[in-house]
Amino acid sequence: MDETLKEVDGGIAWGDDDRFLYYAKMDDTHRPYQLWRHALGTPQAEDVKLLEEADELYWMGFGKTRSGRFLVTQLETKETAEVHLIDLRAAEGSAEAAPRMMAPRERGVLYEVDHLGGDRLAVISTCEGAVNFRLLAAPVPPVGGCSDRGAWEPMCNAGGEAIMPYDEGVYLTGLEAFESALFLEGRRGGYTRVWRIGLTDGVPISPPQEVRFESEACECNVGPNHEFSAETVRLQYSSMVAPQQDLDLDLKGDALTLVKQKEVPGYDPALYETVFDECVARDGARVPISIVRRKGAGGGDAKGPAPMLLYGYGSYGVCIDPSFDYKILPLLDRGMQFAIAHIRGGGEVGRQWYHQQGKFLTKKNTFNDFVDSARHLISAGYTTPEALAINGRSAGGVLMG
Template identity: 40%
Template sequence: MRSMSTAPVAKKVPFVRSFHGDEFQDDYAWLADKEDPDTLPYLTAENEYTEQQTAHLESLRETLFDEIKRRTQETDLSVPSRKGDWWYYSRTEEGKQYGIHCRLAAENDQITPPDTKDGAALPGEVILLDENAVAGDQPFLALGTFDVSPDDRLLAYSTDFAGDERFTLRIKDLTTGEDLADEVPNTSYGTAWSADGTELFYLTVDDAWRPNQVWRHTVGTPADQDTVVFEEPDERFWVGVGLSRSEAYIVVQTSSKTTSEVHVLDARTPRDDLQLIAPRRDGVEYSVDHQADAPGRDERFLVLHNDDAENFELATAPIDAPADWTPLIPHDPAVRLSDVDAFAGHVVVHLRKDGLTGLRVLADGEQPRDLAFPEAVYTVEPAGNPDYATTQFRLHYTSLVTPDSVFDCDLETGELTLRKQQPVLGGYDPEQYEQFREWATAPDGTKVPLSIVARKDTPRDGSAPCVLYGYGAYEISMDPWFSVARLSLLDRGFVFVVAHVRGGGELGRHWYDDGKLGHKINTFTDFIAAAQAVVEAGWTSVPRLVARGGSAGGLLMGAIANMAPEAFGAIVAEVPFVDALTSILDPSLPLTVTEWEEWGDPLHDPEAYAYIRSYAPYDNVEERPYPAILALGGLNDTRVLYHEPAKWVAKLRAVGAPNVLLKTEMGAGHSGPSGRYDAWREAAFATAWIIDIVGKAG
């Protein structure tokens, strides 16, 4: 075999991909076959080579891991949320990888949650599920659902021990603490209970890993007696199931990237037929919540929709005429309405305005009130609010310098009460750091927002190293967030920048539309413009600029590596969607058909094929001065299959890219290692590589 001081060389097996008159030589297509006798040995050799090439960083990795660990309050509790007669919360214990889910009996009329700021376990708690015990000796664990029945008697939970997001569903009797005999394999995310806790609705997937069926399970009966209550035949649509916040309705939503349809079912009569809210119309998206009657107001559905409302409006609909929508918050082209939470006497709307998140409270009979927050760059979003009748609204607030903070908002007065802020040990002082909102100018003149954080003593003379992070797809916004691991970079003089490129949703629906389908290249040129802007502003210099992104953000990394390799000193691509065209051409793969509304349909549309072909990273690798690249993948990933980064790295090596590393997690999936200590070590690995690379840049 080869010496590990020499990069692995993947074998070449001639294969020609031919579509629409275009022929593409794909010498590494064989890597998509896990059964090929050379596939796993090749991935193993790459891991060994990466370990050898980074062996000199072992001490730094340990230092970084210790920094994360020392700054983290390892034994800690979340802020309890009241529902019915119980306070629900989760906690962690020092030395244990996973969380422990608990509840505590509530006193009558107790509104204020128990104090958890010291991190101590609460006396009298009942452990609902200890993930550490569930995981046992398994190297990976993820939960797909954690759902307590409305009568507080049963817990539905599902587990994945491989990272492939195929879950086994179980039901636990919370009175005895024992699992029932009920067990359903191969389920997807999400469940919904009937009102009396005798029936449980869950999801399964088709061969392409698309949630397409809703099943009804009667507690205490074998899974082979379960009944399909809804099936979605259109391969563009994914199905979800859940309860309305009032717990009065089971809600089945089926959605493509551009269209949706909702059915509901009275949770008191779970064997009735589903009721359609409004039939699907191409391009119309809507979601539904329920509000029971109250003094001066009839029972109603709340419908958030984009019918002739690009940035969505909130409407109401009578229970007996659910397709008759009357505006409650009319469409505002400057405000993107993203979600709605219904309470007995209030409605809380999650929105975006001026590139920032926000919350608007609508109390019955009162004028709407937008909650105000102090920082110029921040993120605010709803937290766990399981109690429908509450007058307190739980929210999370954070920024690039403010640790995650849990507030309760009095829905009558708007007063905010801080319940807990994420502890950062070791003397963290937010006053030592600054955050900024700056703008880059894209080639077409569009202003692209940048969120920037650095220590106040960081020079702006081009000497500081910088990490530039981006995503840019699915209308997912990279809103500012606090990171304990990031402090290890900032305290070493790094600048951290988030480029809010088109394809995300930061500036409303148009921001998304301008970065998808035939406008996708805007995502890449926005990011390159952001790189140029931070250099021109003196935040960093090209050799000390590291680009980073994952999944669809990994596609961004691969594209900018081809389009502007000279603009970056290094690139970190995590679970990168770099063989995009090959994957989108194969409708048997997970996600492909539903993705056609995001990227285009290259299988049937020659123009879409040519456009994706023009930017797909793997297709466009050729001899050029690539920067250093670290690619991270997961063997059991069902979203971006492991062979995409593997093929990309093999081809980069073949064209002479000088410093390319591949690390594949052999027992995990899209989200990487599941245990918190394992995740910290993964963070330390990438951080050490970044520090080393910019150090070599001088």
């Protein structure tokens, strides 16, 4: 079949079968702002517009839940969100097939939604002052949508006990629902984490269990998974000494099986080591520092200080995680250490690391944290002033003075 759709954002989502697909159109500034449904075999002029976002501050994104039942449309700025669901299994043209709003936008409130099965949804949201997102449950909104968040409640087990009360030290960044488990992506202690919650009929049967990888200081996430009823879930992991790994987690147990590891010719991970430290900044904030070096190169051990390259970014809430970077291997092989200071302005320790403590009138914390991290690395014996080099690029370039 030869069909062309014009003025399309680029991404598409299929309906419940192969009759319809959904796409977004862009405005004159290339902002996705309209959601359309196209019936295969018909001209684009007959397509149906389902949603339009007139506010130029809001960006439109959409995707189908893994369960296949809903199309989720996210209207979002950096600080505010609004979500609409379309039931893809409802009869075409019926009231049940029209977009349903989860909750109206409220300035400063972000939220994301996934389908647990049946009429149950999982939600993470910054509502009620949860700067780092709380875990909630909600029913599928009725025809016509919801006018408030009144039906949202803490996610509870069958006994009515909240399984994950809000903890400001845990920053939830995403959720991935399967028939028998809900996975949460997030951060704790400055580093990425993945939690698993067992489900039966969309109801939790276990508290969140953190998936344990080889190193806690790493970059990890839920990988590409397409089957809602999967018995294994693909996860991805990398550390400063481990090239990216694809791992399968058995949902009937907790065994992790290595499926594939990125090949780096000539690289031997046994020759390198990582150290994870933190400095206490001048205002008392604890700033994580990730270090990688060749074993025996020195740096805070019996061999004394060693040369070091310290990297920082600290802008826009961007997280610089301790993942594998083959480009620094020549430095390590020459006896140099490489360190990342996870300074404020980034998002490693939570949204407050940027929104409350690293921009506008608090932007000076970004610079102070970087200086204080360098001083800590010197005072702790990792390196010396003469042997310390610093690096920052793009927005991190302002750290260079």
